[in-house]
Amino acid sequence: MKKFILLLTILATLSACGRFSNQDEKEANSERIVCLAKQYNEIIFALNAQQNLVAVDLSSTYPPAIKELPTVGYHRALSTEGILSMKPTIIIHDNNVGPEQVMQQMEKLEIPMKVFEAPGNDIPTTKALITEMGQYFDRAEEAVSLNAKIDREMAQAMESLKNYPTRPKVAIIHYGRASNIYLTMTSGSNAGKLIEWAGGEMAIDGERGMMQLSAEVIAQSNPDIILLTDFGYDRLNGMQEVKNLPGVSTTKAAQNNRIFRVEEHDMVYFGPRTGEIVMNLQELIHKNEGLQ
Known part of the structure; x- marks a missing residue:
């Protein structure tokens, strides 16, 4: 009887370990995006691609739902501690970030960073940016719809x-x-x-x-x-x-x-x-x- 109880205890322990290991693996594989550009953040929400967005910069204020996310400071006055507290797996920014030493620390910690190529400083390059981001977030169809919306409303x-x-x-x-x-x-x-x-x-x-x-x-x-x-x-x-x-x-x-x-x-x-x-x-x- 004692051997039977001991066997059940061992099996329960192994099962629990397996469950927690799976959870740890799931968390390890979950993308955690910190985005430090208000233009990017609005497009992310418009693409309905915000599911893995865990924090933004202080200047990102649209759409209203973005205000429910934590902020890591003003995009030109960031802190290493603020960014790391969000446990990012990737940092997305538009090169208008600082101070330089904070971004260098992120690089030394080998946190991946992403800057999109299209500058988004006029209508054609903004549409190119939306297309690029749509491809990155696997929202290509949504990007097509957003660009059609821009064309339609600008014509109006x-x-x-x-x-x-x-x-x-x-x-x-x-x-x-x-x-x-x-x-x-x-x-x-x-x-x-x-x-x-x-x-x-x-x-x-x-x-x-x-x-x-x-x-x-x-x-x-x-x-x-x-x-x-x-x-x-x-x-x-x-x-x-x-x-x-x-x-x-x-x-x-x-x-x-x-x-x-x-x-x-x-x-x-x-x-x-x-x-x-x-x-x-x-x-x-x-x-x-x-x-x-």
């Missing part, structure tokens, strides 16, 4: 542009203000292309995508419209406080109540929603036209 946007003959001058302030210095998007930014497609003209020229500008420069540019991104807008207590900002208060935009809140993630990269965003901007910047 260009057709609707015919309804807006004027070209209002638009200033886009990114992060609000610090000591009356404004981080402002320029005509050389992706936002500049969006405003052009929407039938507007950027108030600030420049080859660099963003520039820190004084209140005096904002006042001199005298935009018809000011778009304030969500981070800066939400820090202020309502429209009246926005209108009273130094350099803003004297502009046509403030005088005619043509200051609007926009989502930062809509303005800084191209993706599956770009045509939709352009059409929304068309309605926004041409609202109440004719005011002086």
Whole structure:
């Protein structure tokens, strides 16, 4: 009898070991993706390929479901500890990451990294990026559908542009203000292309995508419209406080109540929603036209 009980105990132990070994093997074989690029992350969700995404960078805020994932810090101010705490099996980024020593540490630890080849800085290369990512995540059909959506909505946007003959001058302030210095998007930014497609003209020229500008420069540019991104807008207590900002208060935009809140993630990269965003901007910047 004792031998029989001992045999059952041994068999139960072996069975348990086997079960836990299988679980360990399953966990070891599960891909854990940390993606540090907001453009990539939106496309991953649009492709319905987010199942193995375990963490993102702080600037990745679309779609809303992405906010349920842990963040590992701002993409240009990452920490080794934050990334490693997510136990990544691969890190996906767009080369706009840092600091350099953190990425070097990831390389020394031999954590695989992936950068997609298509730059995604205009409509053709954004579609190429979606195709490339669709192939990588085994979502080729979904990529075809997303690219068709971009073509369809951009065509609609260009057709609707015919309804807006004027070209209002638009200033886009990114992060609000610090000591009356404004981080402002320029005509050389992706936002500049969006405003052009929407039938507007950027108030600030420049080859660099963003520039820190004084209140005096904002006042001199005298935009018809000011778009304030969500981070800066939400820090202020309502429209009246926005209108009273130094350099803003004297502009046509403030005088005619043509200051609007926009989502930062809509303005800084191209993706599956770009045509939709352009059409929304068309309605926004041409609202109440004719005011002086």
